[in-house]
Amino acid sequence: MNANEPLIKVDSLVKTYGDFNALDGINAEIYKGEVVVVIGPSGSGKSTFLRSLNLLEQPTEGTITFEGANITDPKVDINLHRQKMGMVFQHFNLFPHMTILKNMTIGPVKLLKKSKAEAEKTAMELLQRVGLADRANSYPSQLSGGQKQRIAIVRALCMQPDVMLFDEPTSALDPEMVGEVLDVMTQLAKSGMTMVVVTHEMGFAKEVASRIVFMEQGKMIEENTPEEFFKNPKSERLKDFLRSVL
């Protein structure tokens, strides 16, 4: 793959549910090391867009190219590509029947064929980094929401992905727990991880994003650097939106 090529390239992506156009011709390019934050009112298609990137939503039309491979081609083994795309969900989706350590090592052991010891070593290092090493043998039900989401992030990192997708990672959290999760995400961004983040956290967008995209009715209306995005919004819709959230 050429270094100047985008890591993910989305070409005229359309997703329809019956008559409803959730995504209406999206074009986007995400480069290595970028943190792209997607914002927009609810129902604007931002989650659908994010979930299309690893084909949790099957696009109706259009192509997605990841690391030079057209992953929308039915002949491509999507599972191999998904290993390289970590995903963090709004509702954490930890596996409740496994300990934290097992949650983090099952992927590397079963899919990357790592030894149990090696996978556990990596997992423990990551747990250390997010300050949860003492919870390795707990079950998800014993953790707070913020802790669960931090675990969900490091679980995805255990697969050593090339990009991390965040689908409203703080929306289901109690307000006092939002900070701890955003801290982990900021740290991750600073380490150079490519990230696509759907969020309502404007502060995070302003601080961490390399680029912010505004979506509305299945289209990407406007995108810009954080400073320009908040200082000089161009479209009326974005101005309205920023007025209502800031």
Add this chain to the structure above:
Amino acid sequence: MNSDWWNSLVEKFQVNFIAEDRWLWLVDGLKATLIIACGALLLGLFLGFVIAIVRSSSENLLKDVKKWTLGKVLLKIGDLFCKLYLTVIRGTPVVVQLMIIYFVIFASFDVDKIPVAIIAFGINSGAYVAEIVRSGIMSIDKGQFEAGRSLGFNYVQTMIFIILPQALKNVLPALANEFIVLLKETSVSGYIGLMDLTKAGDLIKSRTYEAFMPLIAVALIYLVVVIILTKLVSILERRLRTSER
């Protein structure tokens, strides 16, 4: 008066169970009942899981198919076959199924009755197990599936490592109940001349012309077995639950 009553009871006990070692018939009958029930349980679980997975997979994977691949066509055919199986098995009495399998399907073969009973009750139980397991699979949050897939697990791996362990735990009480029902349903095995526990009691009755003792004994044995099973299941359930707290 009181001792007369007692003496006649003792005498009846002797006639029904001690004479000619008739109690051994009950033991043999119980053995047959347990073997049939356990064999049918295993067969039923196997069939039930396969059917539940086929049916829920076709619900998940064949929602809006754009391109029919060979795998998807096979899954669709499998799904239709499963639906037919469920309809027929749940729509007819188990006694009739047992007799059809023994007197029609195996009519021209010289087969042991116990394997035939295991097959008949297993096929019957499989239909109920399938619906129990399917409800268990459907009870798991969609997010679990998405989390598994997003890590890179394929559909089957996600099922095996993530969905089924949780589903199984949720439906364990229902499966145990199905086993208890199955155990009692095997009491119709006498229809194909198989000496299970019920038939053994019936046989004693026909020899001694006494209904009370043998039938009460049979009932008590079933009751004790079921109570033991219930207890075992509740221990198992508690174990599974504490592993998460």
